[in-house]
Amino acid sequence: MRKMVIFALFIAALFLTFSAGMAEEPMRVDFLNVGKADAIIIAKDPYTIVIDTGTNSQGKVLVRELKDRGCQSVDLLIITHYDKDHVGGADKLISSIPVKQILVPAYTSTSKQTKQFLEAVEEFHVPCEQLNENRTLMLDDLKLVIDVANERDYGEDEENDFSLVTSLFFGKCSFLFAGDAENPRLGELLSEEIGHHDVLKVPHHGQAEKLSAAFFEAVSPRHAVITSDTKNLEDAAVVRFLESAGTQVWLTREGNVTCTCDGENIRFSQSQP
Numbered sequence: 285m286r287k288m289v290i291f292a293l294f295i296a297a298l299f300l301t302f303s304a305g306m307a308e309e310p311m312r313v314d315f316l317n318v319g320k321a322d323a324i325i326i327a328k329d330p331y332t333i334v335i336d337t338g339t340n341s342q343g344k345v346l347v348r349e350l351k352d353r354g355c356q357s358v359d360l361l362i363i364t365h366y367d368k369d370h371v372g373g374a375d376k377l378i379s380s381i382p383v384k385q386i387l388v389p390a391y392t393s394t395s396k397q398t399k400q401f402l403e404a405v406e407e408f409h410v411p412c413e414q415l416n417e418n419r420t421l422m423l424d425d426l427k428l429v430i431d432v433a434n435e436r437d438y439g440e441d442e443e444n445d446f447s448l449v450t451s452l453f454f455g456k457c458s459f460l461f462a463g464d465a466e467n468p469r470l471g472e473l474l475s476e477e478i479g480h481h482d483v484l485k486v487p488h489h490g491q492a493e494k495l496s497a498a499f500f501e502a503v504s505p506r507h508a509v510i511t512s513d514t515k516n517l518e519d520a521a522v523v524r525f526l527e528s529a530g531t532q533v534w535l536t537r538e539g540n541v542t543c544t545c546d547g548e549n550i551r552f553s554q555s556q557p
Contacts, residue, residue, distance in 0.1 A: 309328070309329045310328075310544045310545055310546040310547075311326065311327070311328040311426070311454050311544070311545045311546075311547075312325075312326075312327045312328070312542065312543070312544050312545075313325070313326050313327075313459065313483075313542070313543040313544075313545070314327075314349070314540060314541070314542050314543075315485065315509045315511065315534070315536050315540065315541040315542075315543075316338065316345060316346060316349060316536065316540055317536045317537065317538075317539055317540045317541075317555075317557055318338035318339065318342040318345055318346070318373075318511075318536070319338070319339065319342060319369075319513040319516075319537075320369060320489050320511065320512055320513045320515070320516035321336075321338040321339050321342060321369035321370065321372070321511060322335065322336035322338065322364070322369065322370050322463070322485070322511050323336055323337055323338035323342065323345070323346045323373065324336060324461065324485065325346075325349065325350065326426075326452065327353070327355075328423070328424075328425075328426055328454070331359045331360075331423045331424070331426065332350070332355050332357070332358050332359055333358070333359060333360045333361075333362070333423075333426075333428075334346070334350075334358050334360070334361045334362070334377065335361075335362045335364065335450060335461050336362070336363060336364055336370040336371070336463075337361075337363070337370070337371060337372065337373035337374040337376070337377050338369065338370075338372060338373045339368055339369050339372035339373060340368065340372040340373060340375075340376075340397060340400075341372075342372070342373055343372060343373020343374070343375070343376030343377060344373070344376060345373075346373050346376075346377060347373075347376055347377055347380045347381065350377075350381055351380075351381070355381060356381075356382070357381060357382040357383070357384060358377070358381055358382070358383045358384065359384050359385065359423065360384065360385050360386075360387070360421070360423075360428075361374070361377070361378075361383050361385070361386045361387070362386075362387050362430070362448060362450060363386065363387070363388045363389070363401070363448075364389070364447045364448045364449075364450075364461075364463035364464065365389055365391075365443050365444060365446050365447045365448070365463060365464060366388075366389075366391075366393035366395060366397070366398045366401075366443060367443055367444065367464065368395060368396075368397040370463070370464070371395075371397050371398055371401050372397045374397075374400075374401040374404065375400040375401050375403065375404035378401075378404040378405065378408050378410060379404055379407075379408065382408075383408070383410050384410075384411070385410075385411050385412075385413075386405065386410055386411065386412040386413070387412075387413055387415055387419070387430065387448065388412060388413070388414050388415070388448075389414070389415060389432065389433065389446045389447065389448050390414050390415060390416045390432065390433070390436075390446075391433075391436075391443070391446045393443065415430060415432050415448065416432065417432060418430060418431050418432055419432075425454065425455070425547075426452065426453070426454055427452070427453040427454075428450055428451070428452055428453075429450070429451040429453075430448055430449070430450050430451075431448070431449040431450070431451070431473065431476065431478075432448060433445060433446045433447070433448075433469060433472070434472045435468070435472075438468055438469075442466070442468070443464075444463070444464035444465065444466045444469070444488060445465065445466050445468045445469040446469075447462070447463025447464050447465050447469060447487070448463060449461065449462050449463055449465060449469070449473060449478075451478075451481065454545055454547050455545070455546070455547020455548055456547060456548050457482050457483075457545050457547060457548070457550055458480070458481040458482050458483075459481055459482065459483040459484075459485075460478070460481035460483070460484050460485065460503060460505070461485040462484065462485055462486065462487035463487060463488075464487060464488040464489070465487040465488065466487070466488055466491075466493055467493045467494050467495050469487075470487070470493055470495040470496070470498075470499045471495055473499065473502075474495065474498060474499060474502055477502075478499075478502060478503065479502065479503070480502075480503060480504050480505075481503050481505055482505060482506050482507065482550055483505055483506070483507045483508070483509070483543060483550065484500075484503050484505035484507070484508045484509070484531075485508075485509050485511070486508050486509065486510045486511075486518075486522065486526075487499075489510065489511050489512045489516065489518060490510035490511075490512050490517075490518025490519055490522045490523070491518070491519055491522070492519040492521050492522050496522060496525070497525055500522075500525055500526055500529065500531075501529070504529065504531075505526075505531050506530075506531060506532065506550070507531065507532050507533075507534065507543070507550065507552055508526050508531050508532070508533050508534070509533075509534045509535075509536065509541050510522070510523075510533065510534070510535050510536065511536045512535060512536065512537050513537045514537055518535065532552070534552060534554060537557070538554060538557060539554045539555040539556050539557045540554065540555045541553075541554050542554070542555070
C-alpha cells in the first residue's frame with residue numbers, strides 16, 4: 285500500500301512538473317514613450333506584432349527596444365495611417381529587423397516619411413498589403429480584427445480618419461488600438477457597435493472630439509493608454525471622463541507603459557521616463 289501511495293505521489297509530481305513546463309507565456313503589450321506618437325509592441329511567443337513606429341527620430345527607440353528583448357523578426361507591422369508620428373520610424377525598423385508582413389490603409393500619401401517607408405518596403409522586399417475591407421487574422425490563440433475606414437474621402441488634412449483600428453482578443457481579454465480616429469471615424473466605429481474592450485489605446489493622443497464621450501462609454505475600458513508628451517498634452521476633459529467612469533488612465537509621457545495578460549488577468553506597470 286505504501287509503495288502504491290509513493291508511486292501515485294511520484295506520478296502527480298511528474299504531471300505537475302510537466303504542466304508547469306507547458307504553461308503558456310503571457311502576452312505582453314508595450315506602449316513606448318516616444319513623444320506625441322504611437323509605437324506599440326505586442327509579443328506573444330512566438331509572435332511579435334508592431335502597431336505604428338513613432339517619428340523618424342524615434343524609430344531607433346523602437347528598434348532598440350525590440351533588439352534588447354532579442355526579437356529576431358517582426359511577424360506583422362500595422363501602419364494605422366501615414367502621419368509622420370505613426371509611419372516615421374518604419375524605414376528604420378524595416379532596415380534593422382526582418383519584417384514578414386505589413387498592412388496599411390487604403391489611401392495614398394506623398395509625405396517624406398511615407399516615401400521613405402515605401403522605399404524601404406521595396407528595398408527589403410516586404411509583403412505590404414493595402415486593406416480595402418475588414419480583416420480577421422489568427423496567430424495561434426491571438427485574434428486580430430482590423431477595421432478599415434468606410435469612406436474614400438474625409439476632406440483636406442483628414443488622414444487621421446483613415447486609421448486602421450485593431451481589436452485584439454486573447455482568452456477572455458480584449459484590446460482596442462484606435463489610431464488617430466477623429467469624429468467621423470468614431471461615428472463609424474459606434475455605428476458598427478465596436479463594443480466593450482478591457483484596454484483602449486485612446487485615439488488621437490487624447491484629443492477631445494464631439495463623439496469622444498459616446499465612444500468611451502461604448503468601449504468602457506478598464507484601462508486606457510494615452511500617447512502624448514509634455515509639449516502636446518492630452519485634453520484634461522478626456523482624462524476626467526475616463527477616470528469618472530472608473531477607467532485607469534496611463535500616460536506614455538510618464539514612461540513606457542507595459543501590460544501583461546494571461547488571457548484572464550491584466551496587469552499594468554510603468555517605467556520611469
